[in-house]
Amino acid sequence: MNPETRTLLESTIHHHPVVLFMKGTRHAPQCGFSARVIQMLDSLGAPYETVNVLADPGVREGIKEFSQWPTIPQLYIKSEFIGGCDIVTELFANGELAEKLGAEAPPPPSVSISDRAQQALLAAVEEEGDFVRLEVGPNWEFSLSLGPKQAGDTEITAGKLTLLVDRMSATKANGTHIDCVETQDGQAFKLENPNEPPRVKALEPKELKARLDKAEKLLLIDVRTPDEVAIASIQGARRLDELVFAELAMVDKETPLVFMCHSGARSARAAQQFLAEGFRNVSNLVGGIDAWSTEVDAAVPRY
Numbered sequence: 133m134n135p136e137t138r139t140l141l142e143s144t145i146h147h148h149p150v151v152l153f154m155k156g157t158r159h160a161p162q163c164g165f166s167a168r169v170i171q172m173l174d175s176l177g178a179p180y181e182t183v184n185v186l187a188d189p190g191v192r193e194g195i196k197e198f199s200q201w202p203t204i205p206q207l208y209i210k211s212e213f214i215g216g217c218d219i220v221t222e223l224f225a226n227g228e229l230a231e232k233l234g235a236e237a238p239p240p241p242s243v244s245i246s247d248r249a250q251q252a253l254l255a256a257v258e259e260e261g262d263f264v265r266l267e268v269g270p271n272w273e274f275s276l277s278l279g280p281k282q283a284g285d286t287e288i289t290a291g292k293l294t295l296l297v298d299r300m301s302a303t304k305a306n307g308t309h310i311d312c313v314e315t316q317d318g319q320a321f322k323l324e325n326p327n328e329p330p331r332v333k334a335l336e337p338k339e340l341k342a343r344l345d346k347a348e349k350l351l352l353i354d355v356r357t358p359d360e361v362a363i364a365s366i367q368g369a370r371r372l373d374e375l376v377f378a379e380l381a382m383v384d385k386e387t388p389l390v391f392m393c394h395s396g397a398r399s400a401r402a403a404q405q406f407l408a409e410g411f412r413n414v415s416n417l418v419g420g421i422d423a424w425s426t427e428v429d430a431a432v433p434r435y
Contacts, residue, residue, distance in 0.1 A: 137194040145208050150180035150233065153195045154205040158182045165217035166205045171270045172224045175300050178233040209233065224299060225284035241297060241306035245290040249312040249321060253293055263287075263296045268304040272331075274323040276310070304328075332403040335390060335415040337427045344368065350388035351380075355402045356421075360394060364421055364433045372402065385410045392417040392424075394435075 145151055152169060156162030161170055173180050185192035185204055192204070199206050199213050207214040209232050214220060223229040230236070243266065245253075253264050256278060265277045265285075281287070285296045290310070297305050304327055311322045343350065352369040353376065354361060361371055369392060370376050380389075389411055391399035396419050403416045417424070425432040 133194045133197050134190070137190045138198065140191070141194055141198050144181075144183060145211050148181040148208075149210055150178060151183060151208050152180060152205055153183045153185055153191075153208075155184070155186050157184050162186060163204075165203075167270060169205050169207060169217055169220050171300060172220060172229065173233075175238065175303050176224075176230055176233055176235040177303075178235045225282075227284065227299075238299070238302040240286050240288050241302050241308070243288055243290045243295060243297075243305060243308045243310065245293060245310040246312060247291075249310045250291045250293050252312050252319065252321075253310075263294055265296045265298075266301065266305055266308065266310075267298060268301040268308075268325075272304070272325070272328045274308070274325065276321055276323075330407060330412040330414070332400065332407055333413075333415040334418050336418050337424045340390060340417060340424075341428045348388070350390055351383075352390045352392065353399075353402070354421075355391060355393050355399050360435070363435050364425065366392065366421060366424060366429075366432070380406070386412055388413045388415070390415045390417060392420055394420045395422050396420040 150173075152166075152173065154161065154163075154166035154169065156166055158170055161167035170182075183191065183195075185195060195204070195206055196202055201213070201216060203216050205220075206216060207220050214223070214229075214232070220229060223232070253276070257264065261280050262278050263281060265279055267275045267277070269275070279296075281296055282298070284299045286299070286302055288295050288297060304325070307326045309324045311324070312319055313322045314320075340352075344352075352366065354365065354369040354371045356371070358371065389403070389406060391403040391406075391414070393399040393402075396416060399420060400416045403414045407414045419427075421432065422434060425434045
């Protein structure tokens with residue numbers, strides 16, 4: 133390692149109370165291990181800095197020599213090398229990471245459950261020592277599973293049910309409501325959480341038809357070309373042109389937007405763009421107008 137790189141590393145580590153050398157950035161990790169450590173640090177709420185080792189090959193190789201540790205990410209707290217992803221995960225699970233950061237452990241989350249879901253989950257617990265586990269992933273993927281209690285788990289009560297929540301899920305899980313609903317494939321659990329950031333919703337053609345029949349207030353936006361719209365269209369849809377762009381800049385961000393195209397790919401990208409611009413109720417028509425033709429209205433030409 134050259135002297136300039138060593139000086140840079142020493143300065144960075146001593147200047148920041150908590151610094152993570154990682155692949156990518158805090159908001160765009162470039163490897164799963166870096167993303168996992170970011171998730172743990174974020175869940176504890178302590179301030180920290182990150183260094184993207186991919187931006188400088190000298191730093192990427194230099195930090196391995198400096199720490200005498202062969203992999204990335206690497207976490208330092210108060211100039212002390214803590215370790216990589218596995219060690220940080222272990223410290224997070226047993227509470228030591230929170231202590232080192234001076235962060236308080238998150239309080240047990242509040243979770244509610246419907247009678248129907250409660251009965252289904254109680255019936256699923258067959259072996260003594262097994263619990264229902266509620267987990268929330270880094271991208272707000274909710275899951276329910278069965279298993280024994282693990283280090284760092286928090287027990288919470290929802291009705292007559294005891295749930296296990298790991299430390300990483302605790303802050304995200306607060307306010308979750310668990311229900312059991314009927315689907316085409318039978319019963320399924322439905323989890324709703326007020327903390328979850330908005331995301332593009334998948335809207336099936338028959339669901340859109342039902343909403344249009346009820347005259348729901350929504351904007352159906354067609355992102356296809358004028359030539360495509362001339363071939364086939366859905367009544368009430370408006371092509372995304374300059375006039376509609378200008379109108380969308382003025383409407384309430386809670387306005388329901390439904391995007392459509394030929395097969396759903398172009399409209400999915402458009403829906404994601406408007407979600408990023410602050411709209412909170414954004415849907416994409418699954419399968420586009422092609423699916424509308426096959427599932428709802430055969431009079432609409434296919435092309």
